[in-house]
Amino acid sequence: MLEAVNISFESLNMATLTPMLVAIVGALAILTIDLFKEEMDKTLYIVLTILFLVADLSTVLGQTMGERGFFDVMLIDGLAILAQIVLLIGSIIFIPLAFSSQRFHEYRYPEFFALFLFMTAGFQFMVATDNLILIFVGLETASLALYTLIVLHNKDKSFEAAIKYFTMGALAAGFFAFSGMIFYGLTGSVELFKIFEVLEARNFEPMILILTASVFMLASFGFKMAIVPFHTWGPDVYEGSSAALAGYISIVPKVAAFVVIMRIFEGLIASGIVWIEYIFYAIVVLTMTLANIWALVQKDVKRMLAYSSISHAGFVMAAIMIGTTQANSAIFVYWILFSFTNLGAFAMLWVSHKKDSNYHERFDHPFEKFSGMVKMSPLSAVLMGLFMLTLAGIPPFSIFWGKLYLVSSAVNAGYLVLAVIMVLNSAIAAYYYAKLIVYMFMKEPETGVDGSVYMMNASISLKVMLGIAAFFTALSIFIVNPVLELSDFFIYSSGF
Amino acid sequence: MFETIAFYTFSFLTILAFAITVTTKNVLYAMSSLAGGMIIISGMFFLLNADFLGVVQIIVYTGAVIALYAFAMIFFDSTKDIVETKTGKTFFILTVLSSVMLVLILTIPMASGQVEALYPIHEGVGNAQDVGMVLFTKYLVPFEVAAVMLLVAMIGGIIMAGKKMDKNLTEIKENEE
Numbered sequence: 001m002l003e004a005v006n007i008s009f010e011s012l013n014m015a016t017l018t019p020m021l022v023a024i025v026g027a028l029a030i031l032t033i034d035l036f037k038e039e040m041d042k043t044l045y046i047v048l049t050i051l052f053l054v055a056d057l058s059t060v061l062g063q064t065m066g067e068r069g070f071f072d073v074m075l076i077d078g079l080a081i082l083a084q085i086v087l088l089i090g091s092i093i094f095i096p097l098a099f100s101s102q103r104f105h106e107y108r109y110p111e112f113f114a115l116f117l118f119m120t121a122g123f124q125f126m127v128a129t130d131n132l133i134l135i136f137v138g139l140e141t142a143s144l145a146l147y148t149l150i151v152l153h154n155k156d157k158s159f160e161a162a163i164k165y166f167t168m169g170a171l172a173a174g175f176f177a178f179s180g181m182i183f184y185g186l187t188g189s190v191e192l193f194k195i196f197e198v199l200e201a202r203n204f205e206p207m208i209l210i211l212t213a214s215v216f217m218l219a220s221f222g223f224k225m226a227i228v229p230f231h232t233w234g235p236d237v238y239e240g241s242s243a244a245l246a247g248y249i250s251i252v253p254k255v256a257a258f259v260v261i262m263r264i265f266e267g268l269i270a271s272g273i274v275w276i277e278y279i280f281y282a283i284v285v286l287t288m289t290l291a292n293i294w295a296l297v298q299k300d301v302k303r304m305l306a307y308s309s310i311s312h313a314g315f316v317m318a319a320i321m322i323g324t325t326q327a328n329s330a331i332f333v334y335w336i337l338f339s340f341t342n343l344g345a346f347a348m349l350w351v352s353h354k355k356d357s358n359y360h361e362r363f364d365h366p367f368e369k370f371s372g373m374v375k376m377s378p379l380s381a382v383l384m385g386l387f388m389l390t391l392a393g394i395p396p397f398s399i400f401w402g403k404l405y406l407v408s409s410a411v412n413a414g415y416l417v418l419a420v421i422m423v424l425n426s427a428i429a430a431y432y433y434a435k436l437i438v439y440m441f442m443k444e445p446e447t448g449v450d451g452s453v454y455m456m457n458a459s460i461s462l463k464v465m466l467g468i469a470a471f472f473t474a475l476s477i478f479i480v481n482p483v484l485e486l487s488d489f490f491i492y493s494s495g496f
Numbered sequence: 497m498f499e500t501i502a503f504y505t506f507s508f509l510t511i512l513a514f515a516i517t518v519t520t521k522n523v524l525y526a527m528s529s530l531a532g533g534m535i536i537i538s539g540m541f542f543l544l545n546a547d548f549l550g551v552v553q554i555i556v557y558t559g560a561v562i563a564l565y566a567f568a569m570i571f572f573d574s575t576k577d578i579v580e581t582k583t584g585k586t587f588f589i590l591t592v593l594s595s596v597m598l599v600l601i602l603t604i605p606m607a608s609g610q611v612e613a614l615y616p617i618h619e620g621v622g623n624a625q626d627v628g629m630v631l632f633t634k635y636l637v638p639f640e641v642a643a644v645m646l647l648v649a650m651i652g653g654i655i656m657a658g659k660k661m662d663k664n665l666t667e668i669k670e671n672e673e
Contacts, residue, residue, distance in 0.1 A: 002621050002629055017637065024644060031651075071634045106667040118648045125641055134638045141645040150653035154664045182602065208601060355668075370617050 013069030016076050019059045020121045026052030027117035034110040046098050047112040052117060057088040059161040072343035075130045076249050078494030081334060083127040083259040090339050097244035097350055099461040106152035118146035123256040130192040132180040135260055143169045148242045161240025164233040172223035179216035182209060196267045204271045214268055214276050225257045226310050228287040238306035247346030250309040251339040253443055258316060258331060266323050266496060280321045286312030286422055292428045300363035304432060305345055308391060311429060312338055318418060326411040328496045331488040334402030335478060337436030341398055344469030345387040351458040370436060377450025381440045383470055389474050392433040393426045443465055499543060506539040531562040551661060595624040
């Protein structure tokens with residue numbers, strides 16, 4: 001017989017698990033409230049969600065770095081804390097977009113908010129561990145919730161989007177499991193630090209197997225993050241989900257995926273297996289360039305923004321490939337700045353949501369919808385113009401600083417060609433963002449429309465969110481330095 | 497000797513069963529052979545002395561998953577033959593060859609390397625106890641998160657199939673109900 005084990009409560013290190021527990025308890029609480037009292041107004045659930053996320057964030061801020069808990073499965077290092085902070089702030093600023101003035105199908109469900117909290121917990125599990133099994137389970141929890149959130153919009157297009165996302169996601173999950181299986185077969189462990197220990201001890205042999213495992217892993221996260229050539233579902237999903245959720249998809253799930261990729265691939269690229277770096281290089285260049293070129297020919301603003309966020313993700317993947325401390329810190333600086341801008345851009349689409357859209361037989365937000373916007377609704381035109389200029393990386397607005405820091409880290413690490421490609425791509429990107437600005441400021445409005453559509457879906461809280469996004473975007477010159485210091489501090493202390 | 501014969505018999509039967517699943521045109525044949533293949537796989541687990549996993553394989557895959565498939569199939573006309581648009585012989589042969597290559601590439605280096613398991617089974621201890629000990633200490637958190645994942649999947653399934661999805665509030669006008 002095995003001996004009974006005695007485990008003291010202190011050795012579990014409960015603090016490593018508290019943040020996720022807060023989110024899960026919040027989700028269960030929302031479900032329970034609905035059980036006892038049906039048909040409550042959505043405002044109750046929105047506020048509850050925000051409250052639980054804030055509580056979650058405060059427990060994250062109370063965590064100490066370099067801790068392990070629950071039999072070394074949970075890992076709280078600087079990277080985990082920073083990623084959780086970004087994830088939670090992203091979620092907190094996106095959920096108030098549910099305060100729309102129009103009715104939407106998804107917000108009638110309390111389950112929408114419960115699933116939202118479950119999803120956040122799933123992402124947190126992904127970033128706060130180096131155990132491949134927990135990463136997998138966290139990823140699937142979050143993905144399953146996200147598919148459902150997309151469907152709840154309840155339009156034909158959202159069903160299509162969710163089915164596409166689900167099929168691709170299932171394929172990605174299979175790839176992840178396969179890759180994890182090969183790593184386990186090679187090293188007898190599913191914990192990343194142990195995997196690298198064993199692999200280093202035998203000098204990364206047999207290389208073909210490590211390469212296969214890495215390619216499967218890269219393909220898996222390529223699907224999850226819509227990296228070229230695995231991006232095909234991306235724009236359709238953005239088109240099918242509501243603008244608010246599309247904005248969320250473009251920011252928060254990618255943070256979690258970046259962190260996992262960093263944990264897995266920093267070690268592999270540093271191992272000196274040249275092929276992994278080549279594959280990464282090719283994917284980065286393809287993602288940045290092709291996504292930009294496709295964005296040029298889009299007729300719908302939302303699809304254009306979808307391709308643009310694929311391209312931005314390519315920029316960040318470049319930083320993961322470079323792998324220096326400066327580059328890793330640049331990832332978070334870039335992504336924090338990008339999330340405020342993208343919040344603004346997608347919120348602008350969200351406030352102009354109209355139920356019976358008759359601009360185009362297929363698209364909700366064709367470019368024509370915005371033509372002559374400045375004559376009818378100058379303030380919203382200026383705001384939209386601000387976000388577009390920022391996404392294009394025009395100084396002194398926020399993303400410019402992220403790009404600057406990223407390119408300088410590429411130059412410092414000796415990747416001169418990559419730096420040139422990045423700069424060229426920013427120039428291409430400026431063209432399609434400028435296209436929308438031309439439509440808004442230089443074209444004549446279509447006959448028979450008034451400006452009311454641009455603020456159709458606005459409410460006080462949506463306007464406040466737009467104000468916050470515009471504030472951080474326009475005055476980013478003052479917040480870049482604190483963000484940079486914060487990110488440097490966490491990345492440096494966790495040794496990446 | 498006996499183990500080797502058993503291993504090759506089981507491998508041959510597994511591949512045969514799943515080949516029928518993939519190639520047959522009748523859904524019922526595909527499902528029955530899938531169920532058969534799942535049971536034969538459990539034989540592999542028993543050969544490896546992993547009796548607990550073998551039993552779980554039978555109960556979960558054959559008992560639960562295949563039964564679910566069967567229920568889903570009731571809603572379709574499963575007696576009809578599936579007519580496939582693409583049936584190329586070269587394509588089929590290439591697929592088989594490349595999958596065999598992939599398996600060889602992957603397994604040969606793995607089999608030659610000396611790999612130590614992180615949690616080997618203990619001599620003289622029941623399989624279920626051993627699995628339970630690891631599952632409820634080291635893998636407690638992944639185990640519980642998997643439970644949360646199933647809860648999420650259940651909630652998602654229930655609300656997607658629910659009555660409220662019939663009417664679409666996103667598209668109908670504000671003042672109508």
